[in-house]
Amino acid sequence: MKIAIVTFQGFNELDSFIAAGMLNRMQPHGWEACITSPSEQITSMNGVTVRAQQPLEFANQADVVLFGSGVMTRDFANDPELLARLQLNPARQLIGAQCSGTLLMARLGLIDKLPACTDQRTKPWVEQAGIEVLDAPFHASGNLATAGGCLAAQYLASWVMLKRSSETATREALDYVVPVGEKASYTNKLLDTVRPFISG
Template sequence: MRVADGVGLTEVAARERGIDVRAATGDLGTHDLIAGKAGPIGLVATVHRGDDGRRRGDEGFQPVGPAPVDQCRGDEAVQFVEPVVPVTGQRPIEFVTEADVVLIGSGVKTRDVVADDRLLSMLPLDPGRQLIGSQCSGALVLARLGLLGDMPVCTDRTSRPFVEAENVRVLDAPFHARGNIATAGGCLASQYLATWVITRTLGEAAAQAVLDYVAPVGENDETVERALGVVHRGSGLTLR
């Protein structure tokens, strides 16, 4: 089974922040897209790594470490130092046409992403043969791609008014699925999206095993029952 999870969207996020994406994808050797996020800061920076694992840039090599972020707070300028997390794409964005499962994540730049017709044209998703899911503001992408029809969705409270502005009905629920499309609302609702994908691809027994493995100690049974129950109610799947 092949899964695409937001591949290629980091490049868009970098462009939105004025990062030199051309350099990041050029011939400077192995590169990492470094992304860090702390509330409204949303730091994204691009660096390159040489074979020795050190940064590579116009000013030579420098050790990989926390990146400074400037943020204005009222009349005061505050500098934060934020740890960076390397993000590498295993597949180009065109891989979404081959994937059996496509999960669209969420982020502070989703509205900018859905306004990019060029990018959306690179996502010819097919719910006839693919399982397609969205998390929080990812529902906006499904709406702009015209995949929802009259299907209601789940999204987070912050994204709700923007999703409703697309003439999509938003449910007061953490998870809803119809056919091969599912939506989840709220970060912790990702467990229901995962449960749905595993159940649809590998079966209920596999979903139970995964949930039992990751459940908080002492809460195994109730975690499994709750997740399967939410997916059952939200999709009409016969899980038992």
């Protein structure tokens, strides 16, 4: 299972790193989540610089593509040359985004008629793209998902796990990351949030 965590300059660390960290707990099952970017190096909104593990075009081959957010996402969403490098296919790929990453999905024509989740700052821009914005942390339809709020990365990751693996394997992976003393309740909350969207 190849997973592209699409990450741009000015990225939000919580979006990219939480999703990557959680999904890489599935490595014993052959999963690999990679920070994927059009730049060899990317610097976060708080000055953390990392090296991309895969180029942007890796997203076109990946089984799962997740868009994080960042302070420059609106600029990237208005860059036709950059968007043209992404040839995604929701018929075979799981594709998700959170916060301003939802704007990228909108610009790529992936959620034209679907409601979506995003953060409050991005909400007007997504609505300008003709998308209904929900007051919810997570929503999915088929192979497409969106989430609102930095910590909603955990819902995207849990959705991917449950959608592409068993509940047993998902619970085993989550057991490493959920808070001690709250393992059962926290895991159940994550799964209860995404489970209604698994079969649709």
